[in-house]
Amino acid sequence: MNNYSQNYHNESLTRRQEPQNCYMDNTSLRIPLAVFYTLFFLFGFAGNLLALWVFLRLHPKKNSVRIFLINLALADILLVICLPFRVAYHFNNNQWVLPSLLCRIVGNVFYMNMYISIALLGFISVDRYLKFHRASSRRWFLQSHWSAIVCGVLWAVSIAGVSPFIVKTENNNETHQCFQYKKLCDSKWKAYFNFVIVAIFWVVYGALVMSYGRIGMKLITASRDKPDFPNAAKYNKTAWKSFFVLFTFTVCYAPYHFVRIFYIMSQMAPNVSCNKMNVLDKTNEVVLLLSALNSCLDPVMYFLLCSSIRKVTLKFICNCFCQQTNNALNSSSDEQPKIMTVVPKTICQDIKKATIIIK
Template identity: 55%
Template sequence: MTAPYSPPPWLSANSSAVSSNGSCEMDEEALRLPLAVFYSLFFVFGLVGNLFALWVFLFLHSSRNSVRVLLINCAAADLVLLACLPFRVWYHLAGNRWALGAVACRLVGNLFYMNMYVSILLLGLVGLDRYLRLQGRGRARRCCGPRLRGRRRPWSWAACGAMWGLSLVGLVPMIAGAEDSEDAGRCFQFKKRLGATGKAYFNAALVLFFWLVFVVLVVSYARIALQLLRVSRDKPDLPNAHKYQRTAKKSFFVLFLFAVCFGPYHAFRPVYIHAQISPGVACRTLRLADRTNEVMLLFSAFNSCLDPVMYFLLSGSVRKAAVQALGHRLGGRLPFLTDATSNSSTVEFRRSSVPAALPEPGLTPRTSICALNATLRRADAAPRQPK
């Protein structure tokens, strides 16, 4: 005679399954201090890096192109996200108690998520812009940009304006609408959405949006890297051709940033959303989902510290302007800072005997790719010398 079936402990009634009203006390004590420490470090390093990057973009970087506009907006989005971190630090240090009210909680939480996805979109647009320029379609987009004060602006001005406008419009209902399981003394905690499934489905749409941007980045930077590797392999006689293999590897840093910072969070996000909208889920399961989501969210916030590294790694002209500024501020006491900028690609190519040389990888993404296309066309069209 077989024994009667008994459900596993995490699904049984005596395992503190959540009732239909969503009552389940989250055990957040173990993560409270680590979250406060990591968010504090992210705030300090991210604030310094993004303020420095914004200063370089606005006052030192002379290039006026779409990539510069996108990176300026990306640094601004990171700064708004970083402004939300002190509230999280204070919340965790206060024993996970919120004293500013439910509206302030929703404002800080939704601003955090809004600017995270704004950064994702902007990085996707940077990759798409570089890819389109590799295909030689940059001139058509420049002709379609908005005209402000009598001058034609890059297309990214209109894209960023529409992006911020739609983000702020979408933010209003998220702040105004109350949660169905809201506690005035808590914030940033797991919430059941049995009566607010619309927000859960909206979060699911954001997950799909992230993976779409990720696919765009993979295709864009893979094509860019393959083109650079092909140039370094097929045209080794061109100046600086040997450096394009290194530049191709740098292009994959953005993909690495996405995979490390945003990938784990969005891979786990469907499980978290399912736990929010499913009734009768064991409390132990919800606690595990809550703790895992908090850890994955740390990786996403870490992106605000890595973005300035990406700016200076991928854009040689930005790196040159920043290093020169640091060298001047330090009064020449660190000569390696000024030596790092002495290898100017412009000077080198003016002295080169080749009339149409490939640009040094130190140019901006837009300039280097456009020059790469033009040089490749001239090199392919030039008559072959008999051997």
């Protein structure tokens, strides 16, 4: 009986020594995170909203890439909508004053749309690879209605997967905190689920490296082997655009998922020093910021990769600019048009030339 009491005392002492209530000091990151998330929200929301409007209203051509890009823009919009809550949280000295349910909704919707964006970028890379190699045996994947079905299944699976995390309440005494480091010793199923998500990312990343890498290298080789070929310069330019997409994907997502492996392992480990937890928590916040940056870079990707999107966007800007200029000229005095007519017409002509050059 004495041995049993002694063992129980030692076990209780070990539990008390575990840094379960370790204080996470993120005061040095609080203001930078709030400022960057604010900028990401402004640029990401405006850029993706403009892209979504172009896809739905000004670019009626229906194909598989357009379906994927519409869903990608929608996922990015839903992601950046979550950022103001993070901004308010960091500006409020990392204090969550809203209901805890809203904290779980914001956190999980953020991650859900991030991984939907990752999956869609993977589908786009496969789609472009199959089109580039004219894979007739997989032509079904390139059809718009199949792309719509794939996107519908992706959204349904993502919502079903994230719902348990939102509905399930946690026994957390720190109700004033949100987005904080959490131990998962008693909920290891969450850790294993997160490991599966990380593994899926690396599979998608491998698909992007293979598809865009092969496309880029083949185009560069073709442009070098046949420099006198009419489309040699265009092949070289398209190749570097493919490398740009791969570069942005690597910068935004690869660091986060590399750190994520050690982050999840520390959540599962029974004994982790408080100092190590703080280092992993701060590192996770920084690399997560890079992941959110991708929502601002996706509209740039739309403009670079799709020549039809560039033509439609530039033409729309030209029409709006020229119309406003004509209205200003008509409403102005007789002396002002002599000064104003030179610059606006020149700009409009330059934009129209750009839309003709882009193919």
